[in-house]
Amino acid sequence: MYDGVVVGAGFGGLATALELARRGARVALCETLSYPGGCASTFQRDGHAFEAGATLFSGFEPHQLFGRWIREHGLDVTVDWLDPVVELRAPGLRLPVTRDRERFIDSLCALPSAPASSVRRLFALQRRVADALWPLFDEPDLLPPLGPRALLRHAARLRAYAPLARWVGRPLGAVLEHLGLLGFAPLRMYLDALCQITVQCSAMEAEAPFALAAMDYFWRGTGHLRGGIGRLATALAQAVEDQGGAVFMATRVKSLTPIPGGWRVETRRGELRARHVVANVLPQALMRLAGLDPARHARLAAMGGRVAQGWGAVMLYLVVRPPSGHGAASHLELVQEPGAPFVEGNHVFMSISGEADVGRAPPGLRTATVSTHVPLGTLSRMTPEEKARHVSAIQARMREGLERLAPEWMESPVHAMTASPRTFERFTRRDDGAVGGIPRRAGLVHYRDLGPREVLEGLWLVGDSVFPGQSTLATAVGGARLAARIASRL
Numbered sequence: 001m002y003d004g005v006v007v008g009a010g011f012g013g014l015a016t017a018l019e020l021a022r023r024g025a026r027v028a029l030c031e032t033l034s035y036p037g038g039c040a041s042t043f044q045r046d047g048h049a050f051e052a053g054a055t056l057f058s059g060f061e062p063h064q065l066f067g068r069w070i071r072e073h074g075l076d077v078t079v080d081w082l083d084p085v086v087e088l089r090a091p092g093l094r095l096p097v098t099r100d101r102e103r104f105i106d107s108l109c110a111l112p113s114a115p116a117s118s119v120r121r122l123f124a125l126q127r128r129v130a131d132a133l134w135p136l137f138d139e140p141d142l143l144p145p146l147g148p149r150a151l152l153r154h155a156a157r158l159r160a161y162a163p164l165a166r167w168v169g170r171p172l173g174a175v176l177e178h179l180g181l182l183g184f185a186p187l188r189m190y191l192d193a194l195c196q197i198t199v200q201c202s203a204m205e206a207e208a209p210f211a212l213a214a215m216d217y218f219w220r221g222t223g224h225l226r227g228g229i230g231r232l233a234t235a236l237a238q239a240v241e242d243q244g245g246a247v248f249m250a251t252r253v254k255s256l257t258p259i260p261g262g263w264r265v266e267t268r269r270g271e272l273r274a275r276h277v278v279a280n281v282l283p284q285a286l287m288r289l290a291g292l293d294p295a296r297h298a299r300l301a302a303m304g305g306r307v308a309q310g311w312g313a314v315m316l317y318l319v320v321r322p323p324s325g326h327g328a329a330s331h332l333e334l335v336q337e338p339g340a341p342f343v344e345g346n347h348v349f350m351s352i353s354g355e356a357d358v359g360r361a362p363p364g365l366r367t368a369t370v371s372t373h374v375p376l377g378t379l380s381r382m383t384p385e386e387k388a389r390h391v392s393a394i395q396a397r398m399r400e401g402l403e404r405l406a407p408e409w410m411e412s413p414v415h416a417m418t419a420s421p422r423t424f425e426r427f428t429r430r431d432d433g434a435v436g437g438i439p440r441r442a443g444l445v446h447y448r449d450l451g452p453r454e455v456l457e458g459l460w461l462v463g464d465s466v467f468p469g470q471s472t473l474a475t476a477v478g479g480a481r482l483a484a485r486i487a488s489r490l
């Protein structure tokens with residue numbers, strides 16, 4: 001019998017399996033696809049390698065989780081520190097987000113009619129909140145459930161948490177209003193774009209402490225994974241094996257059944273038994289796998305409901321010719337109409353491979369992954385034909401945005417492929433293609449479920465729907481925290 005079987009090799013599952021194996025547990029990791037990473041993977045098509053979804057990653061400073069793993073497990077990956085990390089573009093505005101935070105704040109303050117002192121007050125508050133919350137990512141042991149040591153550490157940091165108290169349960173919009181910043185359009189646009197890709201809603205709606213911490217996203221060990229994020233996912237799967245774990249690719253888990261002392265895991269290739277099962281899937285998928293009755297698992301069902309009310313992704317995967325002299329990888333956020341919602345092609349995130357990303361495209365070409373959010377609620381009310389029309393209209397809008405705001409990359413596109421929530425559902429088995437976890441719209445509900453999610457004895461949920469969720473680093477932190485919890489029980 002295994003100590004733990006992990007279902008799914010997304011970053012939540014990879015992290016749990018690696019940390020369990022490192023702690024001496026007997027672990028098996030089952031992944032339905034033939035490669036790891038899930039939403040943060042690199043797939044091959046017609047001689048090109050594309051990022052499937054996620055493209056820009058934090059957590060690579062030496063003291064952060066990915067940085068630590070690279071060092072401790074000798075992972076064969078290279079992080080390119082880009083400068084600017086990202087560029088925000090809208091009609092009449094180009095705002096590079098530099099690696100140097102102060103330089104970026106100066107550039108915001110230098111914009112025409114910027115209320116500079118209020119902008120600086122916002123970033124001063126933001127820094128205090130980010131400095132209070134990011135250490136929880138750097139040390140998963142500080143996340144709930146809190147042991148005596150963690151409680152003492154938190155008690156010693158109480159002063160650091162003070163700036164949060166006033167804003168818990170309130171939206172970032174209230175902070176902007178308080179500081180008189182609602183009328184400063186470039187800042188609003190920057191924050192809407194950043195909140196949409198991090199906490200998965202607009203700045204006006206976003207739960208303030210989460211959003212203020214997320215505003216540090218570009219400055220917390222954030223970089224480009226040379227060759228694609230799939231390199232890190234593959235290196236982590238290899239590290240699981242190096243630590244004595246078993247990794248079964250192309251092995252879909254079909255059902256989970258309780259047995260005395262653990263669980264029976266039925267896979268496409270046979271049966272495994274484990275004391276603990278960790279499901280790196282959506283709550284609704286776990287209920288199906290384990291045959292759980294939603295009426296008896298109301299909290300899990302409610303979590304699934306919140307995920308289903310979130311987002312799908314509409315994608316373009318392009319092969320493009322770089323403008324002359326362009327060597328580094330680039331990440332662009334493009335907004336066509338700053339006053340309209342940052343979804344459905346109005347706002348896109350475009351990530352383009354660099355010269356150093358050998359193997360991503362034939363020499364002289366680059367691959368690009370372009371994404372936008374689509375509300376699943378809208379799609380769910382449509383017939384299949386209406387959905388198809390809606391998704392192609394979004395893709396047309398995305399192309400328009402690229403031609404308008406990133407024309408240097410669109411002069412002679414070589415090849416294009418599209419994807420929709422349906423594609424994500426097919427590949428990552430996420431119901432309705434729901435991605436991005438639970439949107440962090442203001443409310444106390446987000447503080448109710450901060451611990452690892454044990455659904456039944458020895459059956460755990462991990463991934464972007466479980467706190468801290470919602471990014472490659474956050475799901476990995478959640479996995480590492482869960483592994484520590486399970487190991488303490490073994």
Ligand SMILES: Cc1cc2nc3c(=O)[nH]c(=O)nc-3n(C[C@H](O)[C@H](O)[C@H](O)COP(=O)(O)OP(=O)(O)OC[C@H]3O[C@@H](n4cnc5c(N)ncnc54)[C@H](O)[C@@H]3O)c2cc1C
Nearest residue numbers: 008010011012032038039053054055056253463464471472
């Ligand atoms: C378009 C897009 C852009 C994004 N951009 C970024 C970004 O730039 N930076 C960032 O940090 N994050 C980004 N994210 C978010 C990030 O990708 C996710 O938060 C994270 O990768 C989710 O990881 P996970 O472990 O929760 O789940 P997943 O990645 O969904 O992994 C789950 C895995 O389980 C497997 N699986 C499912 N069911 C079974 C089964 N029954 N048996 C076996 N295996 C199974 C799936 O194949 C999959 O590999 C983006 C997401 C999307 C969709």
